[in-house]
Amino acid sequence: MAEPLIFAIPKGRILDEALPLLAEAGIVPGADFHDKDSRALRFGTNNPDIDIIRVRAFDVATFVAHGAAQLGIVGSDVLEEFKYSEIYAPVDLDIGHCRLSVAEPRELAETDDPREWSHIRIATKYPNFTRRHFEAKGVQAECVKLNGAMEIAPALGLTRRIVDLVSSGGTLKANNLVEVDVLCEVTSRLIVNRAAFKTRPAVMALVERFREIVAAR
Structure with missing residues (x-):
């Protein structure tokens, strides 16, 4: 059997x-x-x-x-x-349904332009995909691997940006973060x-x- x-x-x-x-x-x-x-x-x-x-x-x-x-x-x-x-x-x-996005503090996003990035430091639990995505755009991504609590990384100075799953955006808003780039729909x-x-x-x-x-x- x-x-x-x-x-x-x-x-x-x-x-x-x-x-x-x-x-x-x-x-x-x-x-x-x-x-x-x-x-x-x-x-x-x-x-x-x-x-x-x-x-x-x-x-x-x-x-x-x-x-x-x-x-x-x-x-x-x-x-x-x-x-x-x-x-x-x-x-x-x-x-x-959701999306994998780059988010950063609201005050940074007011003047930041993702099209001008050449090197970025990002907290994410998707380091492999994040690096590949930005390499294809000619951007060097230094990834800090986290398994959770991503949204607090910018506030504590670990990284200025994060890559994480976003659905409603409520968690980002609660942590004063905004989406500035979408890696993919999920x-x-x-x-x-x-x-x-x-x-x-x-x-x-x-x-x-x-x-x-x-x-x-």
Whole structure:
């Protein structure tokens, strides 16, 4: 008997939008998945051939790339950061809409022109993508890697600018920051491990099911 497929889904902002899609695809987590006091990371579903793991968004890509999970849902920002060759992203799920942007203090933005940058220092959890983006523009980006609390970096003098995900812009406004450049628009994707896609028919079937669901919306 084959081991259950492992489907990695992210904690946080994408989860609420991902669960209805999973349900349409016939994957409903067990009741313990919704237990806020549970410390479990792996959960059964209504399908005995599919288990779910709930991990950080960056870790979704790592689990799938290395074959520890066969499928996952993750933002295109994460895919751009890691560029794993082992990952195939066949379906844009049209959820998790936001953008990856450069932000800086309001008083700096009043006179700053991104078109004149030649060297910038930026706090971000996307150092690889940020460097590539600015290199393509002829700008040298010195990236300080942070995993959170990005918006406080300018106020404490760590960096003058940040690159982070922006949705409503409310967090930026609360920290006296404004967007001055957009690196990319972001949506969430269904991702699969390339080897599993080729060797496990159930993975291929799920990809087709998600394509049908998105097309019908």
